[in-house]
Amino acid sequence: MEALTIHEAAETTGWTPRMLRYIERIGLIEPARTESGYRQYGAGDLQRLRTLRELLAEHEIGLGDVAFALRLRRDEALEGAVDSWLEAEPQRPEAVSADQWLRWEQEKHARIIAALTTNETMETAA
Amino acid sequence: MEALTIHEAAETTGWTPRMLRYIERIGLIEPARTESGYRQYGAGDLQRLRTLRELLAEHEIGLGDVAFALRLRRDEALEGAVDSWLEAEPQRPEAVSADQWLRWEQEKHARIIAALTTNETMETAA
DNA sequence: CCAACCTTGACACAGCTTTGATAAGGTTGC
DNA sequence: GCAACCTTATCAAAGCTGTGTCAAGGTTGG
Structure with a gap:
């Protein structure tokens, strides 16, 4: 039905096809595939691609940063380790x-x- | 009392003085200063410097990643924006x-x- | 069956990050 | 007062990120 090819998705989201592949490789948006391997961007993917652009622009962060946040969310051991390191900040005097x-x-x-x-x-x- | 200079702190934590200044610049560990501006690393700073090394080594992450996690924690608007973007993942079908x-x-x-x-x-x- | 797509992979380049080295100058302890 | 520290600032090199482009080949629709 309504699933766009990578070039069409690029057009409507403002990314380049190259960047869509890159965004996929770092795990941020992984579109469905056809039998033969063509990427198929659904409405949800397109929406997320657009809001991703806004997110980066509005907060001066990079794709790698978002990828790290995703990794934090997926790797609980990592998240716990980072959080507890940050938690031990000097501003709060006693633990x-x-x-x-x-x-x-x-x-x-x-x-x-x-x-x-x-x-x-x-x-x-x- | 027992506060180490930057070279001493480097010795006991395994970082170089250069890196301690860098770690400070990206906001991760900001030691106290003497009147004349010398850095003074306290016991807590040293402990955090050591655990920081472990954190990086054990999880294959970089200083920039930890700095970003810190930024997330300090900038609530950013954290909310990133979290809500990540929250809209495809695995959970309906919102x-x-x-x-x-x-x-x-x-x-x-x-x-x-x-x-x-x-x-x-x-x-x- | 061929034009116009798609795929992965490679090479490349600008710019940023990480790290070292070095310089010019202030502080401190004996 | 001087040796041995400290400070900031700058130059530099290595590596990573983000991005473009091109090549070799598969898919698809009229």
């Missing part, structure tokens, strides 16, 4: 209790949910 | 409800707490 920290994290969730719903609104509008 | 997602995140916390306490044990032992 936080797990309790305190959980509360802090939950507040963070509220903030992210806010961002999430804002984003959903944007996407519905787009 | 998750905020509810579902919160539960998932809380499970993740349990995992991180586990990692944290493991780490604390290590540090106490060391």
Whole structure:
């Protein structure tokens, strides 16, 4: 049905075909394939490609950064290790209790949910 | 009292003085300074420098990656934006409800707490 | 059956990151 | 007061990232 080829997807998202392959190689967007191996970009892929562009532009980050965030999310051991290293920051004088920290994290969730719903609104509008 | 100069800190942590300045510039470890501007590495700094080495070695990541994780933690708008982009992954067919997602995140916390306490044990032992 | 797509792989180049070396000058302890 | 540190700044080289282009070959639709 409505799945675009790599050139068509490039056209409508503002990336080049070359970059779509690169974005796939670093694991950010992996489109479906036809029997013979052609990439097929669905509506969701296209939307994510567009918001990816915005994400990079608005926050001055690179594809590698997003790829690392993805890796953090997929490799729990890594995420735990990085988080606990960062957690031991000097600003908080004595080590936080797990309790305190959980509360802090939950507040963070509220903030992210806010961002999430804002984003959903944007996407519905787009 | 017991605060090391940059060369001493380099000796005991395995970094070079050059790298300690670099690590400082990217915001990972910012030692105190004397009146005249000399860096003073305290026990906590040294411990963090050592665990930073392990973190990089064990997970095949770079200083830039840790710096990005720190940036994520400090810039909530960025964290929310990246998280919500990643959240919209194709594996979960329909968009998750905020509810579902919160539960998932809380499970993740349990995992991180586990990692944290493991780490604390290590540090106490060391 | 052929034009116009698609695939992977390779070479290439600009720019950024990581790291070292070196210079010019301030601080400190004996 | 001088040797041995420290500071910042700069030049430099090696390596990685992001991106283009091209080649050799498979797929597809009229």
